[in-house]
Amino acid sequence: MPSSKMGLFALLCLLVSGAGAAKVTLSPDNWGNPAGEECVSCHSKSSAGLTEQWRHSAHAKVGVNCLDCHQASTDDADAITHEGQTIATIVSPKDCGRCHAVEEQQQRGSVHAEAVAVIARRMPAMVTNLAGPAVEAAGCAQCHGSTVRVQANGELDPDTWPNSGIGRINPDRSRGSCSSCHGRHAFSKAQARKPEACVRCHSGPDSPDKEVFEASKHGMAFASHHDQMNLDAESWVAGKDYFAAPTCATCHMGAAGKLPATHDVGMRNVWNLNTPVSERQHLVVFADGGKREFPESMDAPKRGSKVPRLDGAEGDVKMVATPDRRRQAMSLVCRECHGKDFVEAFMRQFDGVVDLYNRKFGEPARAIMQALYSTGRLTPTPFDEPIEFAFWELWHDEGARARHGAAMMSPNHVWWEGMYVVARNFYGRFLPEVRAVAGDGADALIAKHVQDLPENEWLKHPERGSPLLGVGTARSAHE
Ligand code: HEC
Ligand code: HEC
Ligand code: HEC
Ligand code: HEC
Ligand code: HEC
Ligand code: HEC
Ligand code: HEC
Ligand code: HEC
Incomplete structure (x- = not known):
């Protein structure tokens, strides 16, 4: 077998690990706790809607009741005594994992589980400086998750709960919340297969996947053929069980041909698209199933070696999925x-947009900002100077929109909502701000990082004129 095939084969094996096992880890004699009947009967009155949601769920059909999920042991940090039983309000991924070990393990190693860690360092700059703790609770935490605190009386601290943030740090230290995609108390897989399960978080200026998907031919096909998507099916393999359109879950999680489904949404992605400059990423898988990305510019760590994990502790490298392998999986x-x-040509167009963004805007803007900080033209405090907003929005908003647009087939987001706004910001806002703060040094800085790029050759040719006043008009005005 050629080595490229071997690599993919290993990746598929890794992805599929555990899938041969039974779908549910526990056997039925481990659930259907008779004491759970009382929960149902009282909650049918005290919270009838919630109980009806459960009654219509797959769980109720097989006899998994309230207590099977909400049961707790007295040494759990958030255990409370409720009507004679020890329960916890939060049913964490670890609790679900008693019965759904495969999904829990995949979710645990995913970028989703890092969503609180990823913002911890940025919190002060983003929330404390620009807003305040109330916004953290009602904003960031609703998507990313909070670190849930338990009060002395066992109740959950209202500054940190409720939310079903995707990387929430739970009282049992597990991360995430399965109800972020499988809304309670239906916990339906059909719901999670729809774009609606994702777009609550993946929409807006910096992660405009809702808008991008809707503006793509895939969104068009999904909207037109909703009824052919077979969303309720037991098995949901693209090309076999449905074919009309892909959804978010199809491309990032779903099974297709030999490629198994996964609860690790980042597995098939090559780039980090939400950074000032994008770089292709290796995915390192540790012996315990944990993962971490390393940029391709670093040598890929060797199997069996030790490298630092995100939290700084050493991890044993079990395997490395290179960017090319990850691309093969998506393809x-x-x-x-x-x-x-068709797929290779599409990927070439997508990568081309990312490269162009990097070279023409991301790298020059980052280099100029670094120079301004290191020469003391800017204070180290984030967001106290106008140029910091211009730079931030350049990569975080319009720059992300252009790159997501190219990744997911929305021409509108590549250009009008994306690269056009990037260029408008760069030439019309960022560079004037550079001139304002860099003083005498501005010309040299701009010449070095901007004017000398082949992509900016056009800046040197005022004689070419412009059609800005309408087709033909500018030319005749110059003539
Ligand atoms: C006799 C009626 C009754 C029984 C039996 C009962 N509950 Fe409740 N439960 C309530 C009421 C009423 C509330 C709302 C009271 C409140 O939140 O102050 C509640 C609240 C809750 C909460 C929310 C706690 C929170 O964080 O505020 C959970 C979770 C819960 N019940 C689960 C269960 C489970 C699981 C069982 C079975 C072991 C159960 N209940 C049995 C009446 C009952
Ligand atoms: C499949 C597992 C599961 C089952 C079965 C289940 N729950 Fe829950 N329940 C959860 C999860 C998950 C949450 C969300 C907790 C969080 O993350 O904040 C929750 C939250 C709750 C809450 C507090 C949130 C709210 O919306 O007020 C109550 C009350 C509750 N459940 C009661 C019940 C009752 C009553 C039953 C039985 C009729 C039941 N649950 C069955 C998993 C389950
Ligand atoms: C509507 C949901 C939502 C809210 C609210 C939200 N985020 Fe995010 N955030 C996301 C998503 C989705 C991503 C992933 C973007 C991607 O990789 O495409 C993300 C990514 C990030 C990142 C990593 C990359 C980047 O774009 O900078 C940071 C840091 C971050 N968010 C910080 C915050 C902070 C701090 C807040 C609150 C002030 C916040 N976010 C509010 C959904 C949200
Ligand atoms: C990012 C969204 C998302 C999160 C978070 C999520 N799931 Fe899922 N889940 C899905 C999707 C999408 C499917 C359907 C996958 C398919 O059929 O291809 C699914 C399917 C499932 C299934 C059915 C599997 C089968 O083969 O029938 C189970 C069980 C499940 N999830 C459990 C969990 C558990 C447990 C957690 C928390 C550890 C969780 N999910 C978190 C999106 C999610
Ligand atoms: C005590 C065992 C048990 C626990 C705990 C449990 N489940 Fe399940 N779950 C099951 C069983 C059994 C099924 C039905 C399996 C089947 O249909 O093959 C199921 C089915 C599912 C499905 C598929 C539903 C569908 O639409 O067909 C999802 C999604 C799911 N569970 C998610 C969760 C989540 C999320 C949690 C935690 C909040 C959880 N489960 C906790 C046993 C459990
Ligand atoms: C509750 C909010 C929330 C939901 C729901 C959600 N996500 Fe995310 N997602 C996030 C956040 C926050 C991040 C950034 C996390 C990080 O960088 O660690 C993210 C990151 C991602 C990434 C980026 C992975 C990478 O390589 O960096 C993908 C892909 C993704 N999500 C897909 C999905 C899909 C598909 C769904 C629905 C099936 C979904 N998400 C549902 C909040 C959410
Ligand atoms: C479940 C089937 C399905 C999957 C999976 C799928 N697509 Fe599509 N794709 C379609 C359909 C249907 C259309 C619309 C075709 C049309 O309307 O002419 C489409 C259209 C497109 C278009 C627009 C082409 C045009 O002529 O305008 C591109 C580009 C594209 N897909 C790329 C991809 C890429 C890249 C992937 C994988 C990351 C992918 N698709 C996965 C079904 C799918
Ligand atoms: C046709 C397949 C397809 C569909 C449908 C699709 N995506 Fe993507 N998505 C991709 C590809 C391809 C990439 C770029 C992967 C890479 O970096 O190589 C991507 C990138 C992303 C990223 C950026 C991750 C990063 O690196 O920062 C997020 C977040 C994301 N998708 C979420 C979603 C959500 C949410 C939906 C539904 C609204 C969705 N996707 C629909 C194929 C798809």
Whole structure:
């Protein structure tokens, strides 16, 4: 077998690990706790809607009741005594994992589980400086998750709960909340297969996946053929159980051909698209299933070596998925509905937009900002100077929109909502701000990082004129 095939094979094996086992880890004699009947009967009155949601769920059908999920042991940090039983309000991924070990393990190693860690360092700059703790609780935490605190009386601290943030740190230290995609108390898989499960968080200026998807041909096909998506099916393999359109879950989580489904949403992604400059990423998988990305510019760590994990502790490298392998995995999904050359050509167009953004805008803007900080032209405090907003929005808002647009087939977001706004910001706002703060040094800085790029050759040719006043008009005005 050629080595490229071997790599993919290993990746598929890794992804599929555990899938041969039974779908649910426990056997039925471990649930259906008779004491749970009382919960149902009283809650049918005290919270009838909630109880009806459960009654219509797959769990109720097989006899998994309130107590099977909400049971707790007295040494759990958030255990309370409730009507004679020890329960916890939060049913964490670890609790679900008693019965759904495969999904829990995949979710645990995913970027979603890092969503609180990823913002911890940015919190002060973003929330404390620009807003305040109330916004953290009602804003950031609703998507990213909070660190849930338990009060002395066992109740959950209202500054940190409720939310079903995707990386929430729970009282049992597990991370995430399965109800962020499987809304309670239905916990339906059909719901999670729809874009609606994702777009509550993945929408807006910096992660405009809702808007991008809706503006793509995939969104068009999904909207037109909703009824052919077979969303309630037991098995949901692209190309076999449905074919009309892909959803978010299809490309990032779903099974396709030999590629198994996964609860690790980042597995198939090559780039980090939400950074000032994008770089292709290796995915390192540790012996215990944990993961971490390393940029391709660093040598890929060797199997069996030790490298630092996100939290700083050493991890044993079990395998490395290179950017090319990750791209192969994503392309397998596409190829259920498209040809090989089509998919490769598409990926080339996508990578081309990311490269162009990097070279023409991301790298120059970052280099100029670094120079301004290191020469003391800017204070180290974030967001106290106008140029910091211009730079931030350049990569975080319009820059992200252009790159997400190219990744997910929305021409509108590549150009009008994306790169056009990037250029408007860069030439019309960022560079004038550089001139305002850099004083005498501005010309040299701009010449070095901007004017000398081949992409900016056009700046040197005022004689070419412009059609800004309308087609033909500018030319005749110059003539
Ligand atoms: C006799 C009626 C009754 C029984 C039996 C009962 N509950 Fe409750 N439960 C309530 C009422 C009423 C509330 C709302 C009271 C409140 O939150 O102050 C509540 C609140 C809760 C809460 C929310 C706690 C919170 O954080 O505020 C959970 C979770 C819960 N019940 C689960 C269960 C489970 C699981 C069982 C079975 C072991 C159960 N209940 C049995 C009446 C009952
Ligand atoms: C499959 C597991 C599961 C089952 C079965 C289950 N719950 Fe829950 N329940 C959860 C999860 C998950 C949450 C969300 C807690 C969080 O993350 O904040 C929750 C939250 C709650 C809450 C507090 C949140 C709210 O919306 O007020 C109550 C009350 C509650 N459950 C009661 C019940 C009752 C009563 C039953 C039985 C009729 C039941 N649960 C069955 C998993 C379950
Ligand atoms: C509507 C949901 C939502 C809210 C509210 C939200 N985020 Fe995010 N955030 C996301 C998503 C989704 C991503 C992933 C973007 C991607 O990779 O495409 C993200 C990514 C990030 C990142 C990493 C990359 C980047 O874009 O900078 C940081 C840091 C971050 N968020 C900080 C915050 C902070 C701090 C707040 C509150 C002030 C906040 N977020 C509010 C959904 C949200
Ligand atoms: C990012 C959204 C998301 C989160 C978070 C999530 N799931 Fe899922 N889940 C899905 C999707 C999408 C499917 C359907 C996958 C498919 O059929 O291809 C699914 C399917 C499932 C299934 C059905 C599997 C089968 O083969 O029938 C189970 C069980 C499940 N999830 C459990 C969990 C548990 C437990 C957690 C928390 C550890 C969790 N999920 C968190 C999106 C999510
Ligand atoms: C005590 C065992 C048990 C626990 C705890 C449990 N589940 Fe389940 N779950 C089951 C069983 C059994 C099924 C039905 C399996 C089947 O249909 O093959 C199921 C089915 C599911 C499905 C598929 C539903 C559908 O639409 O067909 C999802 C999603 C799911 N569970 C998520 C969760 C989540 C999230 C939690 C934690 C909040 C959880 N489960 C806790 C046993 C459990
Ligand atoms: C409750 C909010 C929330 C929901 C729901 C959610 N996500 Fe996310 N997602 C996030 C946040 C926050 C991040 C950034 C986390 C980080 O960088 O660690 C993220 C990151 C991602 C990434 C980026 C992975 C990478 O390589 O960096 C993908 C892909 C993704 N989510 C897909 C999905 C899909 C598909 C769904 C629905 C099935 C979904 N998400 C549902 C909040 C959410
Ligand atoms: C047709 C397949 C497809 C569909 C449908 C799709 N995506 Fe993507 N998505 C991609 C590809 C391809 C990338 C770029 C992967 C890479 O970096 O190589 C991507 C990138 C992303 C990223 C950026 C991760 C990063 O690196 O920062 C997020 C977040 C994301 N998608 C979420 C979603 C959500 C949410 C939906 C639904 C609204 C969705 N996607 C629909 C294929 C898809
Ligand atoms: C479940 C089937 C399915 C999957 C999986 C799928 N697509 Fe599509 N794709 C479609 C359909 C249907 C259309 C619309 C075709 C049309 O309307 O002419 C489409 C359209 C497109 C278009 C627009 C082409 C045009 O002619 O305008 C591109 C580009 C594309 N897909 C790329 C991809 C990529 C890349 C992937 C994988 C990351 C992917 N697709 C995954 C079904 C799928």
